[in-house]
Amino acid sequence: MEIFFSGSIRGGRSDVDIYAALIDLLERHGEVLTEHVEAEETAQGLSDADIHEQDVAWLRQADVVVAEVTTPSLGVGYELGRAVQWEKPVLCLYRPDGDHDLSAMIRGNDAVTVEEYRDPATLEPVLASFVDEHR
Amino acid sequence: MEIFFSGSIRGGRSDVDIYAALIDLLERHGEVLTEHVEAEETAQGLSDADIHEQDVAWLRQADVVVAEVTTPSLGVGYELGRAVQWEKPVLCLYRPDGDHDLSAMIRGNDAVTVEEYRDPATLEPVLASFVDEHR
Numbered sequence: 141m142e143i144f145f146s147g148s149i150r151g152g153r154s155d156v157d158i159y160a161a162l163i164d165l166l167e168r169h170g171e172v173l174t175e176h177v178e179a180e181e182t183a184q185g186l187s188d189a190d191i192h193e194q195d196v197a198w199l200r201q202a203d204v205v206v207a208e209v210t211t212p213s214l215g216v217g218y219e220l221g222r223a224v225q226w227e228k229p230v231l232c233l234y235r236p237d238g239d240h241d242l243s244a245m246i247r248g249n250d251a252v253t254v255e256e257y258r259d260p261a262t263l264e265p266v267l268a269s270f271v272d273e274h275r
Numbered sequence: 276m277e278i279f280f281s282g283s284i285r286g287g288r289s290d291v292d293i294y295a296a297l298i299d300l301l302e303r304h305g306e307v308l309t310e311h312v313e314a315e316e317t318a319q320g321l322s323d324a325d326i327h328e329q330d331v332a333w334l335r336q337a338d339v340v341v342a343e344v345t346t347p348s349l350g351v352g353y354e355l356g357r358a359v360q361w362e363k364p365v366l367c368l369y370r371p372d373g374d375h376d377l378s379a380m381i382r383g384n385d386a387v388t389v390e391e392y393r394d395p396a397t398l399e400p401v402l403a404s405f406v407d408e409h410r
Contacts, residue, residue, distance in 0.1 A: 150376040151347035188383030195380065209349055212286035215378035217352020218359075225360040241285040243350035245330065248323030 141170030141275055144202035144228075146220070149175070151213030159208055161260040162233065162267075166206060169271040173198035199223060204274045206267070209246055209254075210235045217245070224251045229274045231267075233257060276305030276410055279337035279363075281355070284310070286348030294343055296395040297368065297402075301341060304406040308333035334358060339409045341402070344381055344389075345370045352380070359386045364409045366402075368392060 143166050147159040166172045175195050186194070195215075199205065205223040207216050209232045223230050230252045234242050237258065246252055255266050278301050282294040301307045310330050321329070330350075334340065340358040342351050344367045358365050365387045369377050372393065381387055390401050 148347070150378050152375070188379040189385070190383070191379035192383035212283070212347045212349050213378070214344055214347050214349075214352040214355070215380040217349035217354075218356040218378065218380040219352075220349070221353040221356020221358075222360055223356075224353075225357055240287070243285050243348070243353065244323040244326035245350040245353040248325070248327035250324070 141204070141271060142202045143170045143172050143271065144199050144205045144219070144223070145172050145174040146205065146207040146216045147174075148208075148211040148213035148216055151215065152211045155208060155211050158210075158235075158260055162206070162208060162263070165260065165264055165267050166271075169268060170203070173202055195219065196222065199228075200226065202228065204229045204231070204271060206231045206233065206270070208233045209242060210238045210240075212240050212243070217243070220246065220252065224249065227251070229253075229270070231255060231270045233263065276339070276406060277337045278305045278307050278406065279334050279340045279354075279358070280307050280309040281340065281342040281351045282309075283343075283346040283348035283351055286350065287346045290343060290346050293345075293370075293395055297341070297343060297398070300395065300399055300402055301406075304403060305338070308337055330354065331357065334363075335361065337363065339364045339366070339406060341366045341368065341405070343368045344377060345373045345375075347375050347378070352378070355381065355387065359384065362386070364388075364405070366390060366405045368398065 232254045340363050367389045
């Protein structure tokens, strides 16, 4: 089971600890493909074209896609657009206490499952069930 | 010539005047399809599912796509991901003085043209040439 994880990088890094916690949870269920979204220093030495190419290849290859969508991010949105077109199963995780309402492109999208949460620890059964459903 | 214009809505509305100026410029070159991204009050009475369906239909139908990408936005990113997969010509307009570096998914993307600017008025020849190239 290969799981693509998507979180904001240049859109804002305030949720980096949450991304790390989510990746830890996801690693119990499969191999997590992600552009070092949990690291403070990302993609050292890679050009933007390399990052794009690698991310899109991982996304194409993944069995399922999980995105944390609380911090608005062009890159996360782009990956979700491509994942939907490839008909990948997509789970979006959203904390409603943030500064931004969730985009209608995600909230109004039949091809995307949205799960609201406050504490990543409570997501374990949600992630387990999402992954198992598509195994 | 049908032009899809994309700008941030729930990701942040600080650039709304710039979106309006860009839409004015684009209207000289064709019909601009956009989810009232230039209006203070957007999409009154539409559900998120209606907004998603209408936006994706307009995007599918458009000859070219122009996005203002300075304010990070999931919805803009999502639309760009779908536009790239449909092989639409895509022009992204970016003001480098903002708070966020441009995503590698856009900056490193061969399928997207990025134009940096400071004042929308200076974009007239860029928009004219982009539209004419794909007419």
